[in-house]
Amino acid sequence: DIQMTQSPSSLSASVGDRVTITCRASQTISNYLNWYLKKPGEAPKLLIYAASGLQSGVPSRFSGSGSGTDFTLTISSLQPEDFATYYCQQTFSSPLTFGGGTNVEIK
Amino acid sequence: QVQLVQSGAEVKKPGASVKVSCKASGYTFSRYGISWVRQAPGQGLEWMGWINPYNGNTNYAQKVQGRVTMTTDTSTSTANMELRSLTSDDTAVYYCARGSYYDSPFDYWGQGTLVTVSS
Numbered sequence: 134d135i136q137m138t139q140s141p142s143s144l145s146a147s148v149g150d151r152v153t154i155t156c157r158a159s160q161t162i163s164n165y166l167n168w169y170l171k172k173p174g175e176a177p178k179l180l181i182y183a184a185s186g187l188q189s190g191v192p193s194r195f196s197g198s199g200s201g202t203d204f205t206l207t208i209s210s211l212q213p214e215d216f217a218t219y220y221c222q223q224t225f226s227s228p229l230t231f232g233g234g235t236n237v238e239i240k
Numbered sequence: 241q242v243q244l245v246q247s248g249a250e251v252k253k254p255g256a257s258v259k260v261s262c263k264a265s266g267y268t269f270s271r272y273g274i275s276w277v278r279q280a281p282g283q284g285l286e287w288m289g290w291i292n293p294y295n296g297n298t299n300y301a302q303k304v305q306g307r308v309t310m311t312t313d314t315s316t317s318t319a320n321m322e323l324r325s326l327t328s329d330d331t332a333v334y335y336c337a338r339g340s341y342y343d344s345p346f347d348y349w350g351q352g353t354l355v356t357v358s359s
Contacts, residue, residue: 167345169285176335176349177277177285188347220285224343228301229275229287 135159135223139232145240152208154235156221161201165225168197168206171234172217180219181206211237242266244336244350251356257324260353262336269317270294273339275346276310276321278332286332290342291319299342326357 136159146152156166164184169177179188181197184204194209208215216239221232247261262274276288289300293312300308309322319336334353337346 165343169346171285176352177337177346178349179345179347182345182347188345222285222287222345224345227299227342228303229290229342231285231287234284 134228135162135226135230137221137223137230137232139219139221139235141235142233143236143238145238146211147240148211148213150211150240152211152215152237154206154219154221154237156199156204156206156232158202158204158223158225162223162225164200165223166197166199166204167222167224168195169220169222170215170217171220177220242338242348244338244348246334246336246350246353249354249356251358252326254327254357254359256326256357257322258326258330258355259320259322260334260336260355262319262321262350264317264319264338267338269312270314271340273341273344274310274312274319275337275339275342276308277335277337277346279335280329280332283332288321288334290339292341293319323355326355328357331355331357 138157166184168181171177185197218234218236243265245263270293275290291298291310307324311320336350338348339346
């Protein structure tokens with residue numbers, strides 16, 4: 134199985150901050166990498182697909198980059214509704230696997 | 241608009257089975273696969289498997305292979321996930337999610353179904 138390692142596991146930030154979350158795959162996955170936002174009691178929401186594609190309806194402050202084994206999710210200016218847990222997911226090979234999550238908290 | 245509406249919460253005893261349903265609307269059901277993902281309390285997301293409603297093909301995670309069966313009913317646009325021989329480790333919120341193929345991103349999700357396994 135491909136292991137997905139996210140860092141940091143949690144971070145504290147203020148509204149307006151630039152936030153970067155990284156995700157590393159245990160083997161190359163090309164660009165088969167997606168990012169989701171999850172809030173307690175809600176279903177996950179797709180933010181970024183294929184490493185850098187912005188899902189329809191997702192604000193442009195979210196962006197993704199990377200290929201191979203190293204990937205990044207960036208929020209250019211953190212908004213109050215962005216405080217949540219973020220997960221990366223590889224869809225390169227079965228079983229599909231998620232990172233452990235990054236909890237973004239209010240400073 | 242695309243919607244996936246799941247069945248309600250379940251409480252089961254160890255060793256029992258549970259069946260969770262996911263009714264789709266707002267798109268052609270047979271054209272998109274359905275994955276099932278679960279989240280145990282305080283834990284991350286875990287993919288369980290995928291089904292193609294067009295032909296019934298499935299791809300199960302090895303961790304649940306042998307205990308899980310995913311089916312679809314195209315006449316009602318409903319996907320079902322049955323998990324057998326439940327243990328307390330199966331206590332989780334279960335989600336269905338839409339993806340064209342098993343390696344596609346999940347663009348729409350159900351609201352989640354809490355399954356509690358307790359004696």
